[in-house]
Amino acid sequence: MNMSEEDVQRKLRDLFSDERLGVGPTLNPETIVAGARRRRRRRQLMQTTSGMAAAVVLLGGGLTVFTIHDRDNGAAFPGGDQLTIGAASSSLAQPAPGSSAPPVSSQAAPPNPTSGQPQSTSHDEPAPPPKSTASTKPPAPRKVTTGALLTPAGFGKLRLGMSEEEAEAAVGPLRAKDYRASCVYGYVEGTAVPGPASVSLTDAEGITVINPAGTVHTPEGIGVGSTESDILAAYPGSTKNGSAYFAPAGAGSAYRISLADDGSAIGILLTRVDQSCQFS
Structure with missing residues (x-):
């Protein structure tokens, strides 16, 4: 009340x-x-x-x-x-009946002081493969220094292009002369040359071929026993004709390298590129 x-x-x-x-x-x-x-x-x-x-x-x-x-x-x-x-x-x-409630935003967690620093993954990375010790380059050609030296110019004091008179004045008389067509064949020996050598010449071109009788080698280290790979490595412009390689030597000259059945060199002579005489 x-x-x-x-x-x-x-x-x-x-x-x-x-x-x-x-x-x-x-x-x-x-x-x-x-x-x-x-x-x-x-x-x-x-x-x-x-x-x-x-x-x-x-x-x-x-x-x-x-x-x-x-x-x-x-x-x-x-x-x-x-x-x-x-x-x-x-x-x-409050959300209306039948509608989904909005997501509740949770308070952001405090930043981790170490989260900005990159994690080291060195233990996860695969170990680098060991460096290969095998050479990827082709093997260097074997240098041959056995015998006398045959250069692009000639053999001792004997030079390509010499006339018969010039050659006899430099190294002595041309022996065992043989005349065939326009070519003269013979051989020389003495102290002016490293060893006996056969030659061919013409009146127009002089000495066109110098063919040492003994073992010789070139300045690039190609000689008796060199392989075909050695020849091609030393003279990339070489061409093969039958059982011999013609390797460029100098201006207008080339080495003719004869091969055995196994592909190794057994003899070398020096020749003019343009000549018509036989290789004696």
Whole structure:
């Protein structure tokens, strides 16, 4: 049963004016009512403040702040209308029935101080293959230095292109002359040449072939026993004709390298490229 303030005041006056109490009223009923009214307002204020705090928590820990003013004196107190607004805002934040809830964003983890540094993967990488010790280049030609030296120019003091008179003046008389067609054949020996050698010549071209009788080698290290690969490595422009290679020697001259059945060199002579005499 709710009583009005007038009823309360009347009851208090009757209570304190009752002669059975034996004392006169010492308290003013209006003062007591005013104090009760203040206590009631404080209780309402505490209840309203507690409800507003709960609404703020529901709105996400302070994401939305409402400034509430008391309608009577303008003091900043939260009121019942603001609680209704907060509840409505909270209901708007909830997903509608049938719709999927938005993903909850979790707080980002603190950065790892070592995450920016590249991790060493040396233990994961395969070991590099060992370097091959085998040479990928073709083997160097075997150098032959056995015997006398036969150069692109000639053999000792005997030179390609010399006339018969020039050759005899340089190395001695041409022996065992043999005339066939336009060619003259013979051989020379003595201290002016490293060893005996057969020659052929013509009146127009002079000496066209020098064919040493003994073992010789060229300045490039090709001699008796050299292989075909040795010949081609020393003279890349060589051409093969039958059982012999013609290797370029100098201006207008070439080495004729005779081969055995196994492909090794067995003899070398020097010849003019353009000549018609036989190889004696």
